[in-house]
Amino acid sequence: MKITRRKFIGNIALGGAAVATFSLVACKGGKGTATTPEKKTEALACDDVSKLTEAEKKTRTALKYVESTSDGKTCESCTLYVDNGSGCGGCKIMKGSVHPKGSCASYSKKA
Numbered sequence: 600m601k602i603t604r605r606k607f608i609g610n611i612a613l614g615g616a617a618v619a620t621f622s623l624v625a626c627k628g629g630k631g632t633a634t635t636p637e638k639k640t641e642a643l644a645c646d647d648v649s650k651l652t653e654a655e656k657k658t659r660t661a662l663k664y665v666e667s668t669s670d671g672k673t674c675e676s677c678t679l680y681v682d683n684g685s686g687c688g689g690c691k692i693m694k695g696s697v698h699p700k701g702s703c704a705s706y707s708k709k710a
Protein backbone atom coordinates (compact mmCIF):
# COMPACT_ATOMS: atom_id res chain seq x y z
CA MET A 600 0.00 0.00 0.00
CA LYS A 601 1.44 3.27 -1.13
CA ILE A 602 0.73 6.42 0.80
CA THR A 603 0.92 9.82 -0.84
CA ARG A 604 2.52 12.81 0.81
CA ARG A 605 -0.85 14.56 0.88
CA LYS A 606 -2.50 11.60 2.65
CA PHE A 607 0.40 11.30 5.09
CA ILE A 608 0.14 14.96 6.12
CA GLY A 609 -3.65 14.64 6.39
CA ASN A 610 -3.26 11.68 8.76
CA ILE A 611 -0.88 13.64 10.98
CA ALA A 612 -3.36 16.51 11.17
CA LEU A 613 -6.18 14.11 12.10
CA GLY A 614 -4.04 12.51 14.79
CA GLY A 615 -3.22 15.91 16.29
CA ALA A 616 -6.88 16.87 16.34
CA ALA A 617 -7.78 13.62 18.07
CA VAL A 618 -5.13 14.18 20.76
CA ALA A 619 -6.29 17.76 21.29
CA THR A 620 -9.94 16.65 21.59
CA PHE A 621 -9.03 13.89 24.03
CA SER A 622 -7.05 16.34 26.16
CA LEU A 623 -9.94 18.78 26.31
CA VAL A 624 -12.40 16.07 27.34
CA ALA A 625 -10.03 14.69 29.96
CA CYS A 626 -9.25 18.05 31.49
CA LYS A 627 -12.52 19.94 31.20
CA GLY A 628 -15.42 17.61 30.59
CA GLY A 629 -14.20 14.22 31.66
CA LYS A 630 -15.54 12.64 34.78
CA GLY A 631 -13.14 12.50 37.67
CA THR A 632 -9.98 12.93 35.67
CA ALA A 633 -9.34 16.54 36.46
CA THR A 634 -9.62 18.15 39.82
CA THR A 635 -10.12 21.80 40.49
CA PRO A 636 -9.54 23.25 43.90
CA GLU A 637 -12.89 23.88 45.53
CA LYS A 638 -13.51 26.64 47.96
CA LYS A 639 -13.57 25.24 51.43
CA THR A 640 -17.12 25.55 52.63
CA GLU A 641 -16.82 23.41 55.70
CA ALA A 642 -18.52 25.18 58.56
CA LEU A 643 -16.37 26.16 61.48
CA ALA A 644 -17.75 24.89 64.77
CA CYS A 645 -16.46 26.39 68.00
CA ASP A 646 -19.18 25.25 70.36
CA ASP A 647 -17.66 22.13 71.88
CA VAL A 648 -18.06 22.57 75.63
CA SER A 649 -17.40 18.93 76.54
CA LYS A 650 -14.14 19.75 78.34
CA LEU A 651 -15.53 22.64 80.35
CA THR A 652 -16.69 22.49 83.95
CA GLU A 653 -20.33 23.11 84.77
CA ALA A 654 -19.42 26.55 86.11
CA GLU A 655 -17.63 27.42 82.86
CA LYS A 656 -20.63 26.25 80.83
CA LYS A 657 -22.89 28.40 83.00
CA THR A 658 -20.70 31.42 82.32
CA ARG A 659 -21.10 30.88 78.57
CA THR A 660 -24.83 30.63 79.01
CA ALA A 661 -24.99 33.68 81.30
CA LEU A 662 -23.06 35.72 78.73
CA LYS A 663 -25.53 34.52 76.06
CA TYR A 664 -22.74 33.39 73.78
CA VAL A 665 -23.88 32.53 70.25
CA GLU A 666 -21.91 31.07 67.32
CA SER A 667 -23.04 33.73 64.87
CA THR A 668 -24.58 37.15 64.86
CA SER A 669 -25.95 39.46 62.22
CA ASP A 670 -25.52 42.73 64.10
CA GLY A 671 -21.80 43.08 63.34
CA LYS A 672 -20.79 42.74 66.99
CA THR A 673 -18.59 39.75 66.31
CA CYS A 674 -16.00 38.18 68.54
CA GLU A 675 -13.26 38.94 66.01
CA SER A 676 -14.03 42.65 66.38
CA CYS A 677 -14.22 42.45 70.17
CA THR A 678 -11.40 43.68 72.38
CA LEU A 679 -11.71 40.51 74.47
CA TYR A 680 -11.18 38.13 71.55
CA VAL A 681 -8.00 36.04 71.45
CA ASP A 682 -7.06 35.00 67.92
CA ASN A 683 -4.99 31.83 68.18
CA GLY A 684 -4.72 31.36 64.42
CA SER A 685 -6.60 28.04 64.28
CA GLY A 686 -10.02 29.24 63.18
CA CYS A 687 -11.75 29.21 66.52
CA GLY A 688 -10.44 31.77 68.96
CA GLY A 689 -10.58 32.32 72.66
CA CYS A 690 -12.11 34.88 74.96
CA LYS A 691 -10.51 36.68 77.90
CA ILE A 692 -13.61 36.43 80.08
CA MET A 693 -14.98 33.05 79.07
CA LYS A 694 -13.48 29.56 78.85
CA GLY A 695 -13.73 27.44 75.73
CA SER A 696 -13.37 28.30 72.09
CA VAL A 697 -15.35 31.05 70.42
CA HIS A 698 -16.27 31.52 66.80
CA PRO A 699 -14.78 34.62 65.11
CA LYS A 700 -18.30 35.45 63.91
CA GLY A 701 -19.84 34.67 67.30
CA SER A 702 -20.90 37.14 69.93
CA CYS A 703 -22.09 37.55 73.49
CA ALA A 704 -23.65 40.08 75.85
CA SER A 705 -20.25 41.39 76.93
CA TYR A 706 -19.13 42.45 73.45
CA SER A 707 -16.69 45.36 73.58
CA LYS A 708 -15.66 46.92 70.26
CA LYS A 709 -11.94 47.10 69.56
CA ALA A 710 -10.62 50.64 69.56
Ligand code: SF4
Nearest residue numbers: 674677679680690703
Ligand atom coordinates in the same frame (compact mmCIF):
# COMPACT_ATOMS: atom_id res chain seq x y z
S1 SF4 B 1 -16.57 38.98 75.22
FE1 SF4 B 1 -18.17 37.98 74.02
S2 SF4 B 1 -18.06 39.00 72.02
FE2 SF4 B 1 -16.14 39.40 73.09
S3 SF4 B 1 -14.75 37.75 72.42
FE3 SF4 B 1 -15.71 37.09 74.33
S4 SF4 B 1 -17.46 35.90 73.64
FE4 SF4 B 1 -16.83 37.13 71.90
